[in-house]
Amino acid sequence: MKRFALILALLASPLWAVEPDEILDDPVLEERARDLSQGLRCPVCQNESIDESNATLARELRILLRERLVAGDTDEQAVDFIVARYGEFVLLRPDTSGANIILWVAAPMMFVIALGIGWTAIRRKKAAPTALSDEEKAELAKILERDAV
Incomplete structure (x- = not known):
């Protein structure tokens, strides 16, 4: 063994x-x-x-x-x-200073931005429409009566 x-x-x-x-x-x-x-x-x-x-x-x-x-x-x-x-x-692990800092920070920042855009888009889709006001209901009734005739 x-x-x-x-x-x-x-x-x-x-x-x-x-x-x-x-x-x-x-x-x-x-x-x-x-x-x-x-x-x-x-x-x-x-x-x-x-x-x-x-x-x-x-x-x-x-x-x-x-x-x-x-x-x-x-x-x-x-x-x-x-x-x-x-x-x-x-270098297998380049320095994280100078111009390289942009490369090290860019990927996580892009990920955070993408998450923010996705979260915003999902929240907008889930927003329920508001109820119609009395004026809008009256206008809708007039439109429907005209189309019914």
């Missing part, structure tokens, strides 16, 4: 695309590189991190990231270097 659980755990775990020749000798630097590469998008695959992607460009980005860490860059400096070269598109 333990073997079956181990096999299931291995099959369920993601397959990393990091190749053995990319792995750093220093385990601390390698762990930092793995953590950072989980937050960087592969420009080719677009929905995978560079750590998961088998694309050539993702491999180059993994190597570049490791080179920057070995050179002594902090995590932020290494990521900033890659973002400067490839743009914010390579």
Whole structure:
């Protein structure tokens, strides 16, 4: 039973695309590189991190990231270097500041506006007509008498 659980755990775990020749000798630097590469998008695959992607460009980005860490860059400096070269598109979770705030706020605001329009439309449909006044009843009676003749 333990073997079956181990096999299931291995099959369920993601397959990393990091190749053995990319792995750093220093385990601390390698762990930092793995953590950072989980937050960087592969420009080719677009929905995978560079750590998961088998694309050539993702491999180059993994190597570049490791080179920057070995050179002594902090995590932020290494990521900033890659973002400067490839743009914010390579971030799996872009910043929520500057012009990006419009993108982060637009969808919820549009949803709230749509709910407001829908609620207003439903309330208007449900509004019951008011009863006729005495003047309107007299006018209606005159119209009906003319049509009956």
